[in-house]
Amino acid sequence: MDVPRRRLLLISNSTLHGGGYLGHCQQQIKSFLGEKVKRILFVPYALHNQDAYAKTAREKLENVGYGVDSIHEFSDPVEAVRKSEAIFIGGGNTFRLLKALYDKSLIQEIRKRVLEDGIPYMGSSAGSNAATISINTTNDMPIVYPPSLEALGLVPFNINPHYLDPDVNSTHMGETREKRIFEYHEESNTFPVLGLREGSMLLVEGNKATLQGVTGARLFVRGKSPTEHQPGADFSFLLANSNLHNP
Amino acid sequence: MDVPRRRLLLISNSTLHGGGYLGHCQQQIKSFLGEKVKRILFVPYALHNQDAYAKTAREKLENVGYGVDSIHEFSDPVEAVRKSEAIFIGGGNTFRLLKALYDKSLIQEIRKRVLEDGIPYMGSSAGSNAATISINTTNDMPIVYPPSLEALGLVPFNINPHYLDPDVNSTHMGETREKRIFEYHEESNTFPVLGLREGSMLLVEGNKATLQGVTGARLFVRGKSPTEHQPGADFSFLLANSNLHNP
Ligand SMILES: [Ca+2]
Ligand SMILES: [Ca+2]
Numbered sequence: 001m002d003v004p005r006r007r008l009l010l011i012s013n014s015t016l017h018g019g020g021y022l023g024h025c026q027q028q029i030k031s032f033l034g035e036k037v038k039r040i041l042f043v044p045y046a047l048h049n050q051d052a053y054a055k056t057a058r059e060k061l062e063n064v065g066y067g068v069d070s071i072h073e074f075s076d077p078v079e080a081v082r083k084s085e086a087i088f089i090g091g092g093n094t095f096r097l098l099k100a101l102y103d104k105s106l107i108q109e110i111r112k113r114v115l116e117d118g119i120p121y122m123g124s125s126a127g128s129n130a131a132t133i134s135i136n137t138t139n140d141m142p143i144v145y146p147p148s149l150e151a152l153g154l155v156p157f158n159i160n161p162h163y164l165d166p167d168v169n170s171t172h173m174g175e176t177r178e179k180r181i182f183e184y185h186e187e188s189n190t191f192p193v194l195g196l197r198e199g200s201m202l203l204v205e206g207n208k209a210t211l212q213g214v215t216g217a218r219l220f221v222r223g224k225s226p227t228e229h230q231p232g233a234d235f236s237f238l239l240a241n242s243n244l245h246n247p
Numbered sequence: 248m249d250v251p252r253r254r255l256l257l258i259s260n261s262t263l264h265g266g267g268y269l270g271h272c273q274q275q276i277k278s279f280l281g282e283k284v285k286r287i288l289f290v291p292y293a294l295h296n297q298d299a300y301a302k303t304a305r306e307k308l309e310n311v312g313y314g315v316d317s318i319h320e321f322s323d324p325v326e327a328v329r330k331s332e333a334i335f336i337g338g339g340n341t342f343r344l345l346k347a348l349y350d351k352s353l354i355q356e357i358r359k360r361v362l363e364d365g366i367p368y369m370g371s372s373a374g375s376n377a378a379t380i381s382i383n384t385t386n387d388m389p390i391v392y393p394p395s396l397e398a399l400g401l402v403p404f405n406i407n408p409h410y411l412d413p414d415v416n417s418t419h420m421g422e423t424r425e426k427r428i429f430e431y432h433e434e435s436n437t438f439p440v441l442g443l444r445e446g447s448m449l450l451v452e453g454n455k456a457t458l459q460g461v462t463g464a465r466l467f468v469r470g471k472s473p474t475e476h477q478p479g480a481d482f483s484f485l486l487a488n489s490n491l492h493n494p
């Protein structure tokens with residue numbers, strides 16, 4: 001198989017405590033998109049109020065120097081993807097987002113644009129879940145029922161955004177995040193899960209993946225102990241096809 | 248419509264901090280099942296290790312005075328439900344549980360036994376989610392894909408077990424529980440959600456529903472502000488058919 005042309009910036013969270021929308025990743029966005037990209041196609045489907053969401057994203061990204069079109073303002077969203085120079089899928093509810101991508105027949109077109117045409121893809125939170133092999137490790141409530149949990153499959157593994165370490169002082173008896181990911185790996189044919197703490201993001205260029213941001217990540221692979229990874233870590237091995245399944 | 252014969256005890260959580268399995272609800276279980284029930288059919292499908300789970304439940308419930316059969320030990324689980332005197336569905340992962348109930352064709356049979364034959368149904372956590380109209384407000388990760396999010400429909404509303412008040416000191420930017428339930432109610436045709444704090448449980452007898460336990464509950468109805476309810480609160484109005492939808 002040819003090396004996919006994919007270029008992805010998968011962000012754990014759009015807003016970091018104490019900062020504004022996309023505040024903590026402004027520099028990464030700029031160096032990721034570079035000078036060539038002029039306009040970004042924003043996908044606000046994960047939130048209910050799409051007009052307000054597009055307004056927030058537009059203001060922020062225009063400040064960084066990019067024009068923004070919101071896909072919900074097009075009568076033909078597939079055509080909007082076809083003509084886009086770069087795609088940014090924002091966070092919110094992952095089930096709602098994925099259902100909209102299926103309902104509007106956008107899955108194949110986005111895959112084609114990113115994997116074949118090489119246009120840059122940015123996702124934050126739900127938008128990062130949507131980029132992976134499936135949404136099996138979203139934190140969101142299943143408020144709607146998408147036709148499948150399979151997602152865009154731009155990478156052959158899962159992400160858990162907003163990854164949260166167990167709180168040793170908690171008296172709450174609901175499962176910790178780690179416990180929930182272990183439950184996923186109790187099922188057969190399940191994929192590696194990269195737990196991206198808030199403040200972390202994964203940069204993918206072709207077959208190279210690098211951890212960016214400041215907070216590190218925790219990697220869960222079925223049948224193995226979880227491992228800790230610092231900013232700068234090379235995660236390219238997660239992109240190898242042999243890691244697709246670990247049954 | 249005739250008054251359903253249902254008798255339900257829907258528990259937020261099986262283990263309370265500092266206590267053992269079912270420790271905090273032993274008295275409620277005893278007075279709910281009474282003297283007539285001799286054996287309970289335990290449903291361990293929400294956990295991966297069903298043998299270990301059945302062993303835990305059996306030890307605990309035998310101490311309270313009941314014999315326990317685990318449904319996973321029967322070659323014909325539908326037949327096991329048909330012959331049961333009482334059903335207890337334990338917690339774990341709600342998606343895994345619901346998928347198993349569909350895969351084993353148990354939905355209709357459990358409904359019939361509870362709503363028509365009037366056998367007592369106990370659920371804890373995922374087992375309480377499964378009793379309601381849908382699992383749209385589970386806290387669990389979607390580790391598997393059930394054929395629908397519609398659940399047993401023994402009551403015409405949703406439950407959020409392990410309900411957790413917002414932590415005002417948190418710097419984590421993931422949605423609070425309340426925010427997640429609001430996201431559910433942004434969708435049309437969505438049902439009331441009863442947030443049962445750990446230590447709370449709902450007793451349903453026919454068309455009467457009463458809050459038990461010590462920690463209270465928070466009720467979310469689409470288009471209204473959430474309301475607080477103390478132990479002893481009468482929730483019978485949630486059982487009225489007119490509350491089925493609030494579009
Ligand atoms: Ca979310
Ligand atoms: Ca659970």
